Structure formats: C-alpha cells, structure tokens
Amino acid sequence: MTTLSTLDMNAHSYFEALAVAERRAQHSFFDQHVVEDEDLGYFALDEGDYNALPAHLASRVVHTVHGAMLDEY
Template identity: 45%
Template sequence: MYASSNIARAGYQADQVAFVAALDRAHARSFHSYFTQYVLTDDETGYIAVDEGDYGALPKTMLDRVVDTVPTKLTDEF
C-alpha cells in the first residue's frame, strides 16, 4: 500500500535515491525555517524539497505533486 497516489503512479520506477535526498534536505531545512517543508515529484530530478515560505500557499499544481511533508522545528511561541 502506498501512502501517496503520486508515489503509486511512479511505481517501481521511482528514484529512491532522489526521494531520500529530497527528504533529507527537507528535514535539514525544517530546523532553520518557520514553514512546512514539502517533498514534491519533479519530472527532471525525480523529487525536490520546497519551503512553504518560498511560495506562500502552494498552488494547486504543486499541491498535486506533494509526496511528503516535514513540519517546522522552529517556533516563536514560548
């Protein structure tokens, strides 16, 4: 069972190395950002990590490509 329909569409051809690299990048960025990090499918590189703060609310075309999210580790509420 796949957790995402985007991964299911890619099937066995999914580039796991690119996915793990994008997920690692999203986790690393989450420690330095107040925004959620997203891992998206990408036709050229396989997967990419984007910061919600870079785009504001993600457009529908990007939301359809989300395969994983990493919440922020920063908070300004103490």
C-alpha cells in the first residue's frame, strides 16, 4: 500500500508543478520546466532564474513548457 500512496503523491505533485509551469509560461519569455526531486516530488522551475540551467537540474527535467511571450513586434 505504501507504494500506491507514494505514486499518488508523486502524480499529484507532478500535475501541480505542471499547472504552475503552464500558468507561468503564458506570461514569460523563458521556458518553464517541471523538475523531479527526491524530497519534493516535482516542482516548476523558471529558466529565466538561471543564466544557463545547471547540469544537476537539467538532468532532472521531465517536462518543458515553452514561454509564450514573444519579443518580436
């Protein structure tokens, strides 16, 4: 039973992080990433917070939502 509970919590944190990333991407020039973490489950990360995404984070990205703002007029 513990396994099912863990899967439910991980799925829940994934979909929460995905929703945050999708909301942020609508108002950002930068990509939004869903990152897997052993302690937190999943969390959303704004690529604009880093010059280049560090390797230790880039290797844990499981989904990317592209920024929807355009800098072209």
